[in-house]
Amino acid sequence: MLPVPTSHSPALGPGCAGPSLAYASASTRSDIAPPSAQQPCCGSEPFMVDPSAAAGLGLRRHTDTPYVTGTSVLGITYKDGVMLAADTLGSYGSTKRYKSFERLAKVNDATVLGAGGELSDFQYIQTLLDELATEDYCADDGMQLTPREVYAYLSRVLYNRRNKFDPLWNSLVVGGLEGGVPFLGTVGMIGVHYTDKHIATGFGQMLARPLFRERHRPDMSEEEATELLHDALRVCYYRDKQTTNKFQIAKVTAEGVSVSEAFALETQWGYQAFVNPAANALGTW
Amino acid sequence: MEAELNQAVSLGTTIMAAAYDGGVVLGADSRTSTGNYVANRVTDKLTPLTDKVYVCRSGSAADTQNLAAYVQLYLHQHQMELGGDVSVRTAARLAQQIVYSNKAMLQAGLIVAGWDARDNGSVYGVPLGGTLLKVPFTIGGSGSAYIYGFCDKNWKPGMSEADCHAFVVKAVSHAMARDGSSGGCIRTIVINKDGVKRHFLPNNEILAAYGELQPPLPASIAVGGGGAAEMSP
Numbered sequence: 001m002l003p004v005p006t007s008h009s010p011a012l013g014p015g016c017a018g019p020s021l022a023y024a025s026a027s028t029r030s031d032i033a034p035p036s037a038q039q040p041c042c043g044s045e046p047f048m049v050d051p052s053a054a055a056g057l058g059l060r061r062h063t064d065t066p067y068v069t070g071t072s073v074l075g076i077t078y079k080d081g082v083m084l085a086a087d088t089l090g091s092y093g094s095t096k097r098y099k100s101f102e103r104l105a106k107v108n109d110a111t112v113l114g115a116g117g118e119l120s121d122f123q124y125i126q127t128l129l130d131e132l133a134t135e136d137y138c139a140d141d142g143m144q145l146t147p148r149e150v151y152a153y154l155s156r157v158l159y160n161r162r163n164k165f166d167p168l169w170n171s172l173v174v175g176g177l178e179g180g181v182p183f184l185g186t187v188g189m190i191g192v193h194y195t196d197k198h199i200a201t202g203f204g205q206m207l208a209r210p211l212f213r214e215r216h217r218p219d220m221s222e223e224e225a226t227e228l229l230h231d232a233l234r235v236c237y238y239r240d241k242q243t244t245n246k247f248q249i250a251k252v253t254a255e256g257v258s259v260s261e262a263f264a265l266e267t268q269w270g271y272q273a274f275v276n277p278a279a280n281a282l283g284t285w
Numbered sequence: 286m287e288a289e290l291n292q293a294v295s296l297g298t299t300i301m302a303a304a305y306d307g308g309v310v311l312g313a314d315s316r317t318s319t320g321n322y323v324a325n326r327v328t329d330k331l332t333p334l335t336d337k338v339y340v341c342r343s344g345s346a347a348d349t350q351n352l353a354a355y356v357q358l359y360l361h362q363h364q365m366e367l368g369g370d371v372s373v374r375t376a377a378r379l380a381q382q383i384v385y386s387n388k389a390m391l392q393a394g395l396i397v398a399g400w401d402a403r404d405n406g407s408v409y410g411v412p413l414g415g416t417l418l419k420v421p422f423t424i425g426g427s428g429s430a431y432i433y434g435f436c437d438k439n440w441k442p443g444m445s446e447a448d449c450h451a452f453v454v455k456a457v458s459h460a461m462a463r464d465g466s467s468g469g470c471i472r473t474i475v476i477n478k479d480g481v482k483r484h485f486l487p488n489n490e491i492l493a494a495y496g497e498l499q500p501p502l503p504a505s506i507a508v509g510g511g512g513a514a515e516m517s518p
Contacts, residue, residue: 017386064389066414067412067413067414067416068412068413068414068416090416090418092412095430095433097412098410098420101418118414119414120385120388120414120415120416120417123416
C-alpha cells in the first residue's frame with residue numbers, strides 16, 4: 001500500500017486535503033432521477049469533485065482569525081548568500097505568550113523558510129514541505145528542491161487556499177542559494193508573491209525597508225549584512241508592540257544552512273531627552 | 286496595519302502543567318460555568334488519555350470532552366498495536382491534529398502532559414488554533430492571564446516533586462483568587478515512572494488570598510450521621 005500524502009489533493013490543488021482523484025461522486029440534487037433499469041442515465045448525471053463544498057455549509061472554513069501569531073520576518077542578500085532574521089515570539093492577541101518559538105526553519109541544505117502570522121499554519125506548511133522532501137529522498141537521485149521551487153510551490157499553495165476562502169494565514173519568506181546565486185522571495189496569505197534583493201514582512205515593511213533601501217548592497221560582506229540586520233531588528237523591537245528582544249538569524253551560504261542560537265540586542269535608552277522629556281515642556285510626553 | 290486581533294477568548298478555567306526532574310505535575314481548578322451560573326463546582330478537568338498521559342481541558346466542555354474521548358479511543362488502538370506505552374509526544378500530536386483540522390469549529394485549549402520512558406516527563410501546549418509546542422511548563426484558560434507574572438517569577442527548572450507540586454497549587458490558587466470563571470477546588474496529578482497520583486485540595490483548605498477570609502473548617506462528620514442510622518430489624 002503506497003502512503004497517500006494527506007496534504008496534497010491532485011483534485012483540489014496544492015495545500016488542500018481532499019480526494020486524490022477527480023472522480024464523479026453522486027450529486028445531492030434531488031430533482032434529477034437516479035439511473036434505473038427503466039431510465040438509465042448515459043453518464044450525464046451531474047458530479048462533483050469535492051462533495052463537502054456542495055453541501056453549502058462552508059465546511060472548509062478553517063482559519064477565520066489567527067490565534068497564536070508571529071510578527072515580522074526580515075531577509076537580505078549579501079556577497080556570500082542570504083540572511084533571514086526574526087524574533088522568537090508567539091503572541092496570543094496582545095499577550096506575549098510563547099517566548100521561544102522558532103520562526104525560521106531549515107527546509108533543506110540550500111533553503112530556509114521564515115514565517116509570520118498564524119503559527120499553526122506555519123507548522124502545517126512545514127509538514128507540506130516535509131512531504132515534498134520525503135518524496136525527493138525516496139527518489140534517491142541526490143536532487144533536492146531549490147529555493148525558487150519552494151517559493152513557487154508555496155505561492156501556489158497559498159493562492160489555492162485563498163481561492164477556497166480558507167487561507168493559510170501567513171507571511172512567508174523563502175531564502176537560499178539558487179545555483180550559487182542568492183535568492184530571496186516572499187509569499188503572502190492571499191498569494192501575492194515577489195522576489196527582491198531584500199525582503200521584510202509585517203511591521204518590518206514600514207520599519208526595516210527604509211533602512212534596507214538606504215544601506216543594502218548585493219556585494220555586502222557578512223559583517224556589514226549582520227550589522228544592517230541587527231539595526232533593522234532593533235528598530236522593529238523599539239516600534240512593534242508584539243516583539244521580544246530575542247532573535248535568531250538564519251544564514252544560507254555555499255557551506256549550507258545555519259540557524260543561530262537566540263540572542264538579544266543592545267538597546268539605547270540613556271539619552272538625556274529620554275530620561276526627562278518634560279524638562280523644557282511641562283506636560284509633554 | 287494588520288486587522289485588530291481578537292482579544293483572548295474567555296475560557297472559564299485555570300489549567301497548568303509543569304515538568305520537574307523525573308515527571309510532571311498537572312493542576313486545574315474545578316469550576317464549570319454557564320454564563321454566571323456555576324454549573325459544576327467540582328469538575329474534573331484532568332482527563333486521562335492513556336495510563337501515563339493526561340490532558341488538561343479548557344474551552345468548551347463539550348468540545349474537549351469529545352475530543353478527549355476520540356484521542357483515548359485512537360491511542361487505545363495504537364497501544365494495542367504498539368505493545369507498549371504510548372509516548373506523550375504521540376498523544377499530544379494526535380490531539381493537535383484534531384484541533385488543527387477542525388479549527389473553525391472547536392474551542393479547545395489543551396495541555397497534554399505525562400511520562401514515558403524515552404523523554405521522562407514532558408509537557409505540550411496545544412492552544413486555540415492547533416499549534417503544538419513542547420514547553421517546560423505552561424498555563425492556560427482565562428485564569429492564566431492573572432498568573433503570568435507569578436509563574437515567570439517562581440518557575441525554576443529542575444525542581445523536586447514537592448516543590449513543583451507546591452508551585453502548581455500556589456499558581457492555580459492565585460488565579461482562582463482573581464478570576465471569576467475559576468474556582469472551587471484544586472485538583473492536581475503527579476505522573477512519574479512510578480505511576481499516577483491524584484490529589485484533591487478542597488476549597489476550604491486553600492490558603493486565603495489577600496482580602497479574603499479563611500473560612501472555618503466543618504466539624505468532622507461521623508459516618509452514619511451521628512447514630513441516626515440504626516436500622517430496626
